[in-house]
Amino acid sequence: MLIKHTPDAYEKLRILGGMATDDILTQPETRAGRGGPYPAPNKNPTHGVYRASMPNGKYINLMRVIFTDFCKMDCHYCPNSHWVPRKRYAFKVDELARTFAELVRRQTVSGLFLSSGIAGDGSKTTEKLVKVVDAVRNKYGFKGYIHMKVMPGAEYEYVEAAYRLGTRLSVNMETPTVEHMQKLSKMKDLKRDILDPMEWVHNLTEGHTNGAVGQATQLVVGAADESDRDIFGRMDQLYTDWKLKRIYYAPFRPVRYTPLEEHPPTPMARSHRLYQVDWLKRVYRFSNDELDLAFTDNGFLPLDQDPKTSIAVENLDAFPMDVNHAKKDQLLRIPGVGPKSAERIVRNRSRHSIDTWRDLTAMGVVRKRAWPFLAFPGHRPPRAKQLKLDLFGEDAREKRRTQAVESVPQPAAPCGERMSCTGCPMLGMPGHPSADSLSALPLAS
Template identity: 40%
Template sequence: MDRVAKLKLLTRAAQYDLCAACGTQASRVRDEIGQWLYPALLPDGKRVTLLKVLQSNLCENNCLYCGNRRSRDVERSAFSPEELAAAFDELVRRNRAQGLFLSSAVWDSTSRTMEQMIATVELVRFKYQFRGYIHLKLLPGCEKAVVERAVQIADRVSVNLEAPNAERLQKLSGDKHFTQDLLQPLQSAKQFHTEGVGAKAGLTTQFVVGAAGESDLEILGTVAWLYQEYHLTRAYFSAFQRIPDTPLENLPATPPLREHRLYQSDFLLRHYGFSLQDLTFDPKGYLRTDVDPKMAWALRHPEYFPVEVNRASREQLLRIPGIGPRSAARILRARREKTLRDLEDLSALGIVSKRAAPFILLNGRRPPQQLALW
């Protein structure tokens, strides 16, 4: 198989991995030689195009949900480090890609596949002198020495947990051990990160949502724990999609709204000072779908409102529906200059004032819309 054919095959096979903060399939662009490239938002807010590719889609494992599983009859191939590094360098020189996301199936063993991936990144860094963004996936069961090298040469590393705990993972894969194979590499990456060894853009993970019967509470409980104990930078959620010729091909696909609510909750945990206890779950452990998680908290806590926008702390402002970290900062700045008196003052700051209206006081008075809504 020639290099272009391999690029087509192994970039298509990488589509289920979300940890590169890439856009959806629809937002991908196909260049004139047929390679798949992804727009992505980097941790520093810069927008770049990533080559997102697998070293190999040959896999010795047989995870139930996966399109690259051993038993599935699909075309297979693998890049040598030299081939892949040269292909990426060509894209960079033609200004088609500004970053690399490298993952892989587990070829004949984790150590051999990781060796190939590390060799690829070393060539990209040292032979081709690429200084841009590289996200490197750590495969299940990856050795500590390999993790150390990975965090030295990549900007970001990730381990896909796929499930929130060992019991749920068993329903998805008989090949991976939750603690030894997945948490252990995360633990090593955290240790090197804490010691200041590379990977400045941090550590991420991904969950397949809805394939193992897990609840939102189980997923977010694990996410909150990972933020605290493993210094995880962020988590990604991938709503389960049926893939033909896999054992889960008849399982219903997970509605995108469930994935969306998980992302909203995760955002509250990372940027709004919310804890797991602040999120509202039904008796089975699922988030509300009729309102977003922040509105659910506000409706559950009428005693907290109304909040006087002219005196509230940043933490209090962040509890008001319609006010996020940026708009809270704008309010705090604007308050130094003047008193905020009506909803127009808030709209002028880019705030969704209709949403905030039922929960606030402006200079001691309820906004007119609030009376109507209450």
């Protein structure tokens, strides 16, 4: 006799929490140990719980979950689309609200990120999410942070209800233009299903204080073969016209059984470059004319050079810039100088002249990136034309590489990579000598 297994709420949380993997509040930093606009979250403490960094630098544990992974839509990139044959799960309204309340009571989470597949249509699914959040707010008394998805195709009354209950709302745009959406879905209409609800959210949040305080969205980078310039055009419109709080750039990953399963994945570096351009526009206040210099002729951002450096290289006549006299907005144009370090430079130079790298690095300036572009007493790199020849010319770069190789003594360690085995983290690992065997190694000539 077969016994049918009915998953409980925490088993559903384990499954459906793992599927809510798109935008949250942060994106992983590419280099461990470096602060930046998107600091890396710590390891998640339990299933369905995500430790995310807030814009103020603090952390919040979110219960991150989708209401159901049933979805009728045909999005070519999505693991929840109807293309993928697998077992599906769904919460009941009070079941999900009660589970969240229990995690809050245990002090496991202090916020909620709620999304869903589209079961039925956008309005019915958004109504379900509204009922969950209404129970969380009014039955269980939660007053904290709730990021709530509005489903594509939701009618105005459900968008308004979500606005009154959520802290932040988002409608995932996924792709920048109508033409690109037609490549990804035959069922979604970009204007009707996505842009209209986003405009409603903007109108509701603009100038009002009795509901959600802003909206965000997500773009799937590379799924529709769009260019970075296409994405930037949409980015500009969303930040300028609808005052979005954030845009997230998820690199496309092929999913088995979907029409795009053979499509190559998008490099994480491409998404990272888009985040950097986003940061330059939203935080550094670079103009569109300045940002246009970061793109190649075919409309993409170089993967081997960050946009701020690309822009600086195209404006070499403005460099090197004297850190003791440049205005704050000019300092922000220097690679390796961010908003905090620019503020520290302005504050400290009012008391004394900045004349050492030690001063600048203590203020947060990244010397490796900044040194060709700034000047102070005792440090003045070559002017524009010579700077471009020395730093960015192929012949000069190859010459420096050759000189560097010739000037470095050959490694003495058996692996050929290090001067000595002493202190090597690989010491004693398979294929590497043990400490006892070091005495038997031949001495370097």
